Amino acid sequence: MAQLGLGLDLSTKRTRKREFLEEMRRVVPWSNLIALIEPHYPKGKTGRPPFPVATMLQIHFMQQWFGLSDPAMEEALYDVPLYRDFAGLDGGMTRLPDESTILRFRHLLEAHGLAVQMLAVVNEILSGKGLxxxxxxxxxxxxxxxxxxxxxxxxxxxxxxxxxxxxxxxxxxxxxxxxxxxxxxxxxxxxxxxxxxxxxxxxxxxxxxxxxxxxxxxxxxxxxxxx
Structure with a gap:
């Protein structure tokens, strides 16, 4: 017997993970952090165009927040619509970042000491607000x-x-x-x-x-x- 569809809209459930990501979208100073990375980010003049800096940074942060390895993060992007939405990957994308792309982004941050600089930017903002x-x-x-x-x-x-x-x-x-x-x-x-x-x-x-x-x-x- 075929199962009856329930007509559920799964995007409306206010899960803790959804609320957390929405809060991070609001409070993280994305534009400041992206500005630190952009001078070092490949321009993609040949071959396939690189993913936007914002997308890779949001994926990198999700890795840290949810404790995901590079392969696990790649699989999560395929399996979890919420993650794709947070990273801006649902709007007409024909491919998703694979584990090698995710690894190269992390190595880019490491090579230029950008993680330390990003933490300094965040802490400066927090200190300025008395937090x-x-x-x-x-x-x-x-x-x-x-x-x-x-x-x-x-x-x-x-x-x-x-x-x-x-x-x-x-x-x-x-x-x-x-x-x-x-x-x-x-x-x-x-x-x-x-x-x-x-x-x-x-x-x-x-x-x-x-x-x-x-x-x-x-x-x-x-x-x-x-x-």
């Missing part, structure tokens, strides 16, 4: 796993990634060291290192210098001797 008070900072670090296999085109592991041990578990990848405004919970500093770099070695760089107090877990014992 980041800078009275205290919370510092912490988190491990980010990377493929440890050498079964790839080059037959090697990423030379910037390293192995480290946490408890009884071994990890291969990198570490994100993060400084957060204690009052608002807003991130003001992010530094990426290999996973085997000890938290305390990056601690001083996570402070902006205007703190009255610094909060950290036991992994930062002895920090006062280095700062």
């Amino acid at each position: 980041m008070l800078k009275a205290g900072s919370v510092v912490d670090a988190t491990l980010i796993s990377a493929p440890s296999s050498t079964k790839n085109a080059s037959g090697t592991r990423d030379p910037e990634m390293h192995q480290t041990r946490k408890g009884n578990q071994w990890y291969f990848g990198m570490k994100a060291h993060i400084g957060v405004d204690a009052e608002s919970g807003l991130v003001h500093t992010v530094i990426g290192t290999a996973a085997n770099v000890h938290d305390i070695n990056a601690a001083e760089a996570l402070l902006h210098g205007q703190e009255a107090d610094v909060y950290a877990d036991a992994g930062y014992q002895g920090i006062e001797k280095r700062c």
Whole structure:
């Protein structure tokens, strides 16, 4: 027996993910961030035209917000209309960014130090609105796993990634060291290192210098001797 259609308009449901993306569309200073990237973005004079900077930046942000790898982000663009809509990909597009395109965009940001510049732009806007008070900072670090296999085109592991041990578990990848405004919970500093770099070695760089107090877990014992 054929199932009866319910005539549902799935675009009207106010899901938490939809509301989150709509809020990000409003509050992120997209034009300021795009202006930082455009001087370094390929112009596409030969071959297929590149996707708009805004599209690739919005995809990059969704990757970070939802913890998606490059292949997973590519699949999500095919599977999730909401993601395509946020990235401006539903208006007559004949193709979608694949995982290699997504990876090249991230490498572009890394090569020109644009992520740090974008964070500085956002923090300047937040400070101007009195949302980041800078009275205290919370510092912490988190491990980010990377493929440890050498079964790839080059037959090697990423030379910037390293192995480290946490408890009884071994990890291969990198570490994100993060400084957060204690009052608002807003991130003001992010530094990426290999996973085997000890938290305390990056601690001083996570402070902006205007703190009255610094909060950290036991992994930062002895920090006062280095700062």
